[in-house]
Amino acid sequence: MLEIKDLHVSVDDKAILKGIDLTVKPGEIHAIMGPNGSGKSTLAQVLAGREGYRVTQGSLRYLDSDLPPFSPEARARAGIFLAFQYPIEIPGVANAQFLRSALNSQRGYRGEPELDAFDFLEFVKGRLAMLEIDDSFLYRSLNEGFSGGEKKRNEILQMAVLEPRLAILDETDSGLDIDALKVVARGVNALRAPDRAIILVTHYQRLLEYIVPDRVHVLAEGRIVRSGDRDLALELEAKGYGWLNLRNNCEEPFIP
Amino acid sequence: MDNLELQRHLDTEYRWGFVTDIEQDTLPMGLDEDVVRLISAKKGEPAFMLDWRLKAYRHWLTMTEPTWSSVRYPAIDYQTLHYYSAPKTRDSGPKSLAEVDPELLRTYEKLGIPLAERGALAGVAVDAVFDSVSVATTFKDKLEQLGILFCPFSEAVIKYPELVQQYLGSVVPYTDNFFASLNSAVFSDGSFVYVPKGVRCPMELSTYFRINARNTGQFERTLIIADEGGYVSYLEGCTAPTRDENQLHAAVVELVALQDARIKYSTVQNWYPGDAEGRGGIYNFVTKRGDCRGERAHISWTQVETGSAITWKYPSCILRGDHSVGEFYSVALTNHHQQADTGTKMIHIGRDTRSTIVSKGIAAGYGSNAYRGLVKVLATAEGARNHTQCDSLLMSPTSAAHTFPYIEVRNPGAIVEHEATTSRIGEDQLFYLQSRGLDEEEAVNLIVNGFCKEVFKELPMEFAVEAQKLLAVSLEGAVG
Ligand SMILES: Nc1ncnc2c1ncn2[C@@H]1O[C@H](COP(=O)(O)OP(=O)(O)O)[C@@H](O)[C@H]1O
Numbered sequence: 001m002l003e004i005k006d007l008h009v010s011v012d013d014k015a016i017l018k019g020i021d022l023t024v025k026p027g028e029i030h031a032i033m034g035p036n037g038s039g040k041s042t043l044a045q046v047l048a049g050r051e052g053y054r055v056t057q058g059s060l061r062y063l064d065s066d067l068p069p070f071s072p073e074a075r076a077r078a079g080i081f082l083a084f085q086y087p088i089e090i091p092g093v094a095n096a097q098f099l100r101s102a103l104n105s106q107r108g109y110r111g112e113p114e115l116d117a118f119d120f121l122e123f124v125k126g127r128l129a130m131l132e133i134d135d136s137f138l139y140r141s142l143n144e145g146f147s148g149g150e151k152k153r154n155e156i157l158q159m160a161v162l163e164p165r166l167a168i169l170d171e172t173d174s175g176l177d178i179d180a181l182k183v184v185a186r187g188v189n190a191l192r193a194p195d196r197a198i199i200l201v202t203h204y205q206r207l208l209e210y211i212v213p214d215r216v217h218v219l220a221e222g223r224i225v226r227s228g229d230r231d232l233a234l235e236l237e238a239k240g241y242g243w244l245n246l247r248n249n250c251e252e253p254f255i256p
Numbered sequence: 257m258d259n260l261e262l263q264r265h266l267d268t269e270y271r272w273g274f275v276t277d278i279e280q281d282t283l284p285m286g287l288d289e290d291v292v293r294l295i296s297a298k299k300g301e302p303a304f305m306l307d308w309r310l311k312a313y314r315h316w317l318t319m320t321e322p323t324w325s326s327v328r329y330p331a332i333d334y335q336t337l338h339y340y341s342a343p344k345t346r347d348s349g350p351k352s353l354a355e356v357d358p359e360l361l362r363t364y365e366k367l368g369i370p371l372a373e374r375g376a377l378a379g380v381a382v383d384a385v386f387d388s389v390s391v392a393t394t395f396k397d398k399l400e401q402l403g404i405l406f407c408p409f410s411e412a413v414i415k416y417p418e419l420v421q422q423y424l425g426s427v428v429p430y431t432d433n434f435f436a437s438l439n440s441a442v443f444s445d446g447s448f449v450y451v452p453k454g455v456r457c458p459m460e461l462s463t464y465f466r467i468n469a470r471n472t473g474q475f476e477r478t479l480i481i482a483d484e485g486g487y488v489s490y491l492e493g494c495t496a497p498t499r500d501e502n503q504l505h506a507a508v509v510e511l512v513a514l515q516d517a518r519i520k521y522s523t524v525q526n527w528y529p530g531d532a533e534g535r536g537g538i539y540n541f542v543t544k545r546g547d548c549r550g551e552r553a554h555i556s557w558t559q560v561e562t563g564s565a566i567t568w569k570y571p572s573c574i575l576r577g578d579h580s581v582g583e584f585y586s587v588a589l590t591n592h593h594q595q596a597d598t599g600t601k602m603i604h605i606g607r608d609t610r611s612t613i614v615s616k617g618i619a620a621g622y623g624s625n626a627y628r629g630l631v632k633v634l635a636t637a638e639g640a641r642n643h644t645q646c647d648s649l650l651m652s653p654t655s656a657a658h659t660f661p662y663i664e665v666r667n668p669g670a671i672v673e674h675e676a677t678t679s680r681i682g683e684d685q686l687f688y689l690q691s692r693g694l695d696e697e698e699a700v701n702l703i704v705n706g707f708c709k710e711v712f713k714e715l716p717m718e719f720a721v722e723a724q725k726l727l728a729v730s731l732e733g734a735v736g
Pocket residue numbers: 011012014016034035036037038039040041042043
């Protein structure tokens with residue numbers, strides 16, 4: 001589904017990702033961990049097509065295409081979804097209006113009929129119930145004045161409505177209390193399907209108690225320095241990143 | 257953002273720019289007392305009206321164009337304009353729709369304003385003003401049953417001279433300002449509304465202004481009176497053909513709300529804005545003022561200004577009656593080389609008067625957008641309160657927004673609050689929305705509509721939808 005080979009990415013001519021290899025197959029959940037500033041969000045943004053994030057080397061394939069030429073909206077319509085680490089506020093735009101525009105825009109692109117206001121409301125209320133998010137979310141302005149936790153929940157709601165094929169969650173679990181964490185877990189587990197894949201960028205292994213990943217990768221200084229199964233997350237939690245001895249190894253690719 | 261690609265969208269054409277081919281009765285160019293007399297004669301006006309026009313004309317001769325605003329334009333030669341142009345019909349005004357030239361009806365249909373009374377705008381009574389004269393007023397009979405008078409101004413002068421004489425110029429005197437004086441001398445038509453005591457007008461009243469003829473100034477005059485306890489919601493829309501030369505539009509609107517009366521006046525202004533290089537477009541110099549003449553009177557102005565090369569207008573409220581309320585909600589958009597200097601004046605005279613100002617300025621391309629507002633609280637206005645919110649949204653590095661709030665408070669107990677923000681349309685906002693599948697146009701529209709929401713919610717439903725569409729068209733690709 002996603003095949004990343006020797007990916008190098010620069011932002012403002014500064015090399016940030018320095019040779020990432022990552023293959024995600026349909027049905028899989030991958031966790032990406034790593035210290036602050038290691039390039040996790042950069043990887044997430046480059047997948048979503050953020051302008052200014054330049055691929056300088058290597059390849060990035062999604063389904064049957066090379067991703068780089070495609071606009072963010074084209075990627076979204078092809079099923080890529082990014083839950084932002086820092087969701088953006090759009091004042092005055094009701095959440096419901098935004099969700100319906102986004103969903104209909106994607107449906108239109110796939111040749112599916114648009115949902116009218118009534119069908120949409122029924123559909124979105126089902127999603128809210130499933131996630132146990134309050135209906136009042138729909139009528140508030142998009143992320144405006146939301147608390148950190150509400151913003152993260154809203155990202156999960158968007159994911160549940162848009163039903164992407166590849167979802168990337170960038171530290172959606174950071175700073176959440178246990179109830180909000182469960183919302184994230186419910187969203188991810190509900191999305192889990194044989195033809196979908198999920199990448200969880202996370203700091204803590206806490207989320208991985210609710211969502212069992214197929215693979216865990218450690219990103220440091222722009223490279224994946226170690227990959228393993230969920231035990232790697234537990235080990236990291238117990239021993240900390242220091243255990244990986246990153247400083248001494250950052251110049252050479254780490255052999256996992 | 258890829259500027260070139262975006263610029264490509266910028267050149268969307270003005271969709272209302274066609275010219276109607278119709279026989280016109282036009283006075284020769286130029287302005288002198290004879291022209292004023294001729295206009296008055298053509299309308300068969302009573303003597304008081306001609307007197308008033310002549311006084312206005314003579315006063316106008318002593319005045320000079322105001323230069324205090326931020327708009328810049330080449331000098332206007334008032335002798336090269338036509339001051340009267342009307343579609344040739346049998347006589348002065350239309351008696352019924354059947355008498356209206358079918359070509360005119362087609363024009364309004366093209367503009368999406370069906371004048372047939374069973375048309376799509378059911379529930380909205382329309383007065384259509386083509387160049388200088390009113391061509392059709394719908395639902396007139398139905399309104400008359402309630403005692404509501406809604407007719408072309410020229411008809412009101414003849415049918416209801418006492419009302420006109422009592423109220424004309426009582427809010428905007430003929431000496432008010434250069435453009436208002438000019439209008440007072442040469443105005444040719446407009447709408448007149450009178451809502452009697454205790455009557456709530458059951459439908460929106462609407463005037464649709466269309467400039468068609470070349471080199472013709474348009475000077476409409478609207479007078480709306482809501483008698484004690486009356487209510488009316490009034491809507492004004494306007495378009496003009498695409499022409500290379502600039503055209504002058506200098507209108508006056510006077511509103512009078514007596515005790516417990518309420519007038520809601522909404523404008524969707526879409527005069528031809530000129531082309532991408534700033535050629536052509538309407539010069540829109542408008543004086544609009546409402547007088548809350550009785551206790552608890554309430555006047556709201558809502559405007560969506562997307563058209564015109566130059567917009568110079570300050571719909572204002574005189575809060576004379578105790579507990580009276582004035583409101584001004586405005587969205588002004590300038591793209592390409594458009595200039596807008598718009599805002600309001602809230603004059604607090606009565607006790608416990610309240611005013612609210614919400615101004616949303618959007619500047620794209622090389623557009624320049626200024627809010628200019630005065631909140632004046634006189635010593636008599638015990639307990640007066642004002643809240644002003646001015647927000648500007650810049651869509652391009654070459655656009656400009658300015659805020660000029662003037663505050664004069666003579667009563668120490670008054671509460672006057674002013675908030676202002678300026679923001680740029682954020683790349684992170686666009687990316688966020690695009691990453692959900694919206695294309696750039698959709699994302700921009702969503703952000704802009706969100707920005708204008710507080711104003712749009714003041715518009716009657718169908719016009720809010722219209723205003724949103726208009727904004728979308730005016731902004732196509734305007735992010736850079
Ligand atoms: N827009 C940017 N311009 C320049 N440097 C950036 C930008 N975004 C991130 N960086 C830098 O790239 C590195 C990786 O950042 P990021 O991907 O956000 O890391 P993480 O998400 O793992 O904390 C950091 O050194 C950060 O300072």
